[in-house]
Amino acid sequence: MRRSRGLPHGKLPLSAHMREREIKVNLGCGLSGIEGWHNLDNSITIPFSRLPLLPQILKMPRWPKDVQRCDVRKGLPFPSGSVTYIYSSHTFEHFSYSESLKIAKECFRALKTGGIIRIAVPDLELLVRDYTADRDPMASHKFVSGLSLHHSIHDLVHPGSNHSQMFDRRSLPHLLQEAGFANPVCREYRDSAIPEINRLELEVRREESLYVEAQK
Numbered sequence: 001m002r003r004s005r006g007l008p009h010g011k012l013p014l015s016a017h018m019r020e021r022e023i024k025v026n027l028g029c030g031l032s033g034i035e036g037w038h039n040l041d042n043s044i045t046i047p048f049s050r051l052p053l054l055p056q057i058l059k060m061p062r063w064p065k066d067v068q069r070c071d072v073r074k075g076l077p078f079p080s081g082s083v084t085y086i087y088s089s090h091t092f093e094h095f096s097y098s099e100s101l102k103i104a105k106e107c108f109r110a111l112k113t114g115g116i117i118r119i120a121v122p123d124l125e126l127l128v129r130d131y132t133a134d135r136d137p138m139a140s141h142k143f144v145s146g147l148s149l150h151h152s153i154h155d156l157v158h159p160g161s162n163h164s165q166m167f168d169r170r171s172l173p174h175l176l177q178e179a180g181f182a183n184p185v186c187r188e189y190r191d192s193a194i195p196e197i198n199r200l201e202l203e204v205r206r207e208e209s210l211y212v213e214a215q216k
């Protein structure tokens with residue numbers, strides 16, 4: 001899959017009025033959702049963090065008010081063909097392949113024709129490259145533990161703490177193709193048809209990430 005810069009995605013400029021009515025969705029937003037988007041996350045700590053005093057006592061994250069608790073494995077709360085942009089950073093690797101395919105199909109359903117999906121995940125190829133270049137005798141163990149593929153009771157509280165699968169520049173576009181997207185493309189950090197990408201995409205994820213984008 002080639003990397004491409006600045007594809008126009010066949011989009012026409014939208015008026016400010018039309019943009020206001022756009023539905024934009026961030027799946028597995030964590031604490032980094034931005035204003036004007038539907039920020040969805042399934043952490044069990046979201047409702048508790050909104051109770052008085054409990055967040056300070058239990059030292060839990062303070063979830064922004066606009067984050068909506070939603071398990072995206074159960075579907076997306078939007079009518080078919082209604083969503084303009086879907087963004088997801090470092091969340092798809094927390095699902096099994098079949099769960100992620102179901103979610104990607106659900107994204108395809110919810111997006112309007114011409115709508116954009118962009119997914120960022122840890123790039124397995126980069127991790128393998130680091131491993132093969134590592135002269136440490138314990139590189140094998142560092143590599144395997146760095147994949148974070150073990151699950152524990154901790155996952156119930158923090159569903160983003162361990163991975164269930166890893167992607168590379170072939171498997172992530174393949175997932176989107178299987179879900180119905182015709183031309184998924186690997187793109188660079190913040191190289192996107194999503195106008196708010198500079199506010200949305202996290203600098204801290206840049207060095208480890210693979211970015212794939214597709215248009216319905």
Ligand SMILES: C[S@@+](CC[C@H](N)C(=O)[O-])C[C@H]1O[C@@H](n2cnc3c(N)ncnc32)[C@H](O)[C@@H]1O
Pocket residue numbers: 027028029030031032040041042043070071072073088089090091094158159160161202205
């Ligand atoms: C590693 S964090 C990524 C957060 C943020 N997007 C980022 O890039 O820093 C993964 C997020 O996915 C959320 N998540 C995990 N499973 C989910 C599900 N089934 N539905 C919605 N969100 C989920 C977790 O609660 C967590 O906030």
